[in-house]
Amino acid sequence: MRDVAVVAFAQSQHVRREPYRNEVELLMPVLHQVKSDVGLDQTQIDFTCSGSTDYLAGSAFSFVSTLDGVGASPPISESHVEMDGAWALYEAWVKIQTGAADTALVYGYGKSSPGSLRDVLSRQLDPYYQAPLWPDSLALAALQARACLDAGVTDVAEMAGIAARSRRAAAANPYAQLQGSDDPEVLLKEPEIAAPLRRHDCPPITDGAAAVILAAGDRARELSEHPAWIRGLDHRVEAHALGVRDLTASVSTRQAAEHAGVGEGPVDVAELHAPFTHQEVLVRRALGLGDGVSVNPSGGPLAGNPLIAAGLIRIGEAASRISRGEAQRAVAHATSGPCLQQNLVCVLEGEG
Amino acid sequence: MSKERVAVVGIGQTHHQATRGDVSIAGLVREAAVEALDDAGMTWADIDAVVIGKAPDFFEGVMMPELYLADALGAVGKPLLRVHTAGSVGGSTTLVAASLVQARIHRRVLTVAFEKQSESEAMWALTLPIPFSPPLVAGAGGYFAPHIRAYMRRSGAPDHIGVLVALKDRQNALKNPKAHLHEEGITFESVKDSMMLWDPIRYSETCPSSDGACAMVLTDEAGGDAATDPAWMLGGAMRSEPTMAPGRDQVNPLGGRACAADVYAQAGITNPREDIDVAEVYVPFSWYEPMWLENLGFADEGKGWTLVEDGATAMDGDIPWNPSGGVLSSNPIGASGMIRFAEAAMQVRGQAGEHQIDGARVALGHAYGGGSQFFAMWAVGADKPTT
Numbered sequence: 001m002r003d004v005a006v007v008a009f010a011q012s013q014h015v016r017r018e019p020y021r022n023e024v025e026l027l028m029p030v031l032h033q034v035k036s037d038v039g040l041d042q043t044q045i046d047f048t049c050s051g052s053t054d055y056l057a058g059s060a061f062s063f064v065s066t067l068d069g070v071g072a073s074p075p076i077s078e079s080h081v082e083m084d085g086a087w088a089l090y091e092a093w094v095k096i097q098t099g100a101a102d103t104a105l106v107y108g109y110g111k112s113s114p115g116s117l118r119d120v121l122s123r124q125l126d127p128y129y130q131a132p133l134w135p136d137s138l139a140l141a142a143l144q145a146r147a148c149l150d151a152g153v154t155d156v157a158e159m160a161g162i163a164a165r166s167r168r169a170a171a172a173n174p175y176a177q178l179q180g181s182d183d184p185e186v187l188l189k190e191p192e193i194a195a196p197l198r199r200h201d202c203p204p205i206t207d208g209a210a211a212v213i214l215a216a217g218d219r220a221r222e223l224s225e226h227p228a229w230i231r232g233l234d235h236r237v238e239a240h241a242l243g244v245r246d247l248t249a250s251v252s253t254r255q256a257a258e259h260a261g262v263g264e265g266p267v268d269v270a271e272l273h274a275p276f277t278h279q280e281v282l283v284r285r286a287l288g289l290g291d292g293v294s295v296n297p298s299g300g301p302l303a304g305n306p307l308i309a310a311g312l313i314r315i316g317e318a319a320s321r322i323s324r325g326e327a328q329r330a331v332a333h334a335t336s337g338p339c340l341q342q343n344l345v346c347v348l349e350g351e352g
Numbered sequence: 353m354s355k356e357r358v359a360v361v362g363i364g365q366t367h368h369q370a371t372r373g374d375v376s377i378a379g380l381v382r383e384a385a386v387e388a389l390d391d392a393g394m395t396w397a398d399i400d401a402v403v404i405g406k407a408p409d410f411f412e413g414v415m416m417p418e419l420y421l422a423d424a425l426g427a428v429g430k431p432l433l434r435v436h437t438a439g440s441v442g443g444s445t446t447l448v449a450a451s452l453v454q455a456r457i458h459r460r461v462l463t464v465a466f467e468k469q470s471e472s473e474a475m476w477a478l479t480l481p482i483p484f485s486p487p488l489v490a491g492a493g494g495y496f497a498p499h500i501r502a503y504m505r506r507s508g509a510p511d512h513i514g515v516l517v518a519l520k521d522r523q524n525a526l527k528n529p530k531a532h533l534h535e536e537g538i539t540f541e542s543v544k545d546s547m548m549l550w551d552p553i554r555y556s557e558t559c560p561s562s563d564g565a566c567a568m569v570l571t572d573e574a575g576g577d578a579a580t581d582p583a584w585m586l587g588g589a590m591r592s593e594p595t596m597a598p599g600r601d602q603v604n605p606l607g608g609r610a611c612a613a614d615v616y617a618q619a620g621i622t623n624p625r626e627d628i629d630v631a632e633v634y635v636p637f638s639w640y641e642p643m644w645l646e647n648l649g650f651a652d653e654g655k656g657w658t659l660v661e662d663g664a665t666a667m668d669g670d671i672p673w674n675p676s677g678g679v680l681s682s683n684p685i686g687a688s689g690m691i692r693f694a695e696a697a698m699q700v701r702g703q704a705g706e707h708q709i710d711g712a713r714v715a716l717g718h719a720y721g722g723g724s725q726f727f728a729m730w731a732v733g734a735d736k737p738t739t
Contacts (some may be wrong), residue, residue: 072598097455097457239428
């Protein structure tokens with residue numbers, strides 16, 4: 001395996017609604033920032049890979065117009081996944097592993113605000129048996145939360161504590177959408193919006209974009225004084241039908257963590273893409289994280305959840321902690337699909 | 353560190369049709385995947401990872417359908433990646449799957465591409481607003497017709513060249529049991545007299561809208577050594593360029609030329625017309641054969657149409673193009689690129705049946721998409737590469 005590092009990361013200001021800028025305009029400042037951080041223009045980047053989804057954009061081939069904003073002239077070596085940007089990062093990392101590239105630009109973006117997000121996400125479901133019933137994303141998460149409560153995996157007080165901790169931590173994150181929180185006891189007096197979930201248990205709806213630059217070996221050391229080295233990267237998927245899954249455990253996170261080698265050393269920081277409070281408990285367990293691990297110091301998805309960028313942001317945030325010397329070993333996690341169906345795990349380390 | 357060698361050891365395709373009402377989306381992809389596994393002598397358990405591709409999710413009305421297809425593709429507990437690079441996606445998907453083997457991350461990868469276009473109306477789904485232009489374009493043909501006109505003007509090609517390409521590909525399809533269109537009585541006159549859709553593109557010079565899927569099993573060198581008649585990957589590349597850029601040549605795009613040059617350099621191809629025995633090239637409208645003949649270096653600029661007129665690209669010509677019948681005879685968009693890649697591999701494996709080109713040792717698979725701006729290509733050979 002080649003040593004590959006995150007050498008730059010940028011993200012947009014995460015907002016509930018970005019009505020004036022389209023996806024290209026949302027993305028371009030972020031792309032310019034990562035490139036200027038490492039002093040590269042597009043012709044000096046060996047491979048480019050992005051993540052987006054037409055269902056958020058409301059337009060077929062939406063990524064094509066975004067490419068117009070990247071600066072792909074002269075032609076570039078490029079690919080795109082209809083997935084979170086974390087999986088675009090995976091494809092770029094594989095490309096670098098083949099030896100065909102030493103540097104890669106990765107980006108992910110999405111505007112969740114234009115449609116009814118919880119209904120849009122119901123279009124991810126089995127089109128013959130589930131989607132016609134329009135079970136929305138909040139209802140499915142609530143189903144999972146109920147299963148977790150019934151199994152004693154968590155309780156509502158722990159869930160409220162996760163919400164308060166996340167949004168308080170976000171006060172130190174200038175890009176976060178939600179900052180600050182009432183005490184958990186106060187949160188628990190709010191009504192349930194999809195039992196047993198209360199408003200604080202759910203992620204906000206967010207428009208946003210993020211970009212990362214990867215580089216291999218000495219190229220990474222040239223581009224960054226403090227590269228965040230990817231020591232393990234893996235992703236796994238579970239069955240789709242909720243009825244055949246154990247909703248009280250994140251099996252695919254555990255599988256990805258084993259392949260990525262999470263347990264081979266102590267973890268200082270974890271950035272987890274667990275959009276709902278009970279899911280943080282599941283992902284922490286699946287990763288085997290102890291109480292000493294700082295979880296989502298950025299505020300995590302509960303403080304800003306731009307779909308398709310949110311997983312990539314976890315990798316970027318974890319890498320930033322390492323580059324700033326705040327952590328030596330970090331774990332980043334990304335998820336996709338209803339009730340944590342698909343999960344990616346990335347282990348990052350500082351030099352030395 | 354050199355890349356791991358990649359072998360194609362299993363290939364499967366559906367019977368492509370206008371409407372595969374007999375199967376679900378999962379049934380469609382499994383039909384191709386099971387055939388590929390059987391061909392490879394493998395079961396689902398032998399597969400390390402799955403890479404799936406398709407064109408826009410709106411074509412079937414399912415957002416990120418790979419999530420729903422995880423079970424059907426035997427991907428549970430494995431890595432599953434979903435690629436989407438417009439019309440080139442079937443090719444790109446294959447190359448992403450190959451990169452997992454080249455990087456020695458996985459040894460056996462199943463790659464699948466599909467489209468079930470009967471679930472929607474593809475022509476209007478392909479009618480996209482072009483920035484700063486009045487909304488006059490209807491369907492992909494409406495977008496490409498002016499570029500074909502530009503080619504005809506530049507090259508001085510006579511009007512009947514497109515008819516010859518369509519006739520050749522549709523006649524080739526009669527030898528391919530998997531092809532969507534089997535037009536037994538087709539003649540030069542019947543193509544020429546068919547309705548003009550997007551001048552100069554006639555109805556019979558246009559790809560159909562198909563339901564279909566394609567799948568391949570790719571392995572590392574050891575897997576190829578253990579297989580009977582594997583196809584070996586000799587080179588692969590992708591290139592992308594913007595839809596709109598000052599000075600961009602959409603008739604002979606730089607991205608296509610750069611992509612081909614990259615593949616040829618990897619494969620040791622210096623003269624494509626001589627070094628390549630057969631090519632499966634993405635020709636959704638007949639005139640794209642002479643245009644791509646030039647773009648891919650098989651003919652000098654302005655001379656591609658003379659190869660068509662001379663019959664060089666016919667099955668008995670010196671450089672057969674699309675013996676399968678090509679995109680003009682089957683077009684499940686998301687799968688069409690992978691079908692080109694797979695048909696190229698079938699030729700060097702000697703597996704192409706009635707449309708086999710005798711003695712094919714080196715073949716090119718090609719896909720393009722968007723406004724002639726996304727390119728994916730690979731070269732495959734019957735012999736294991738030495739470098």
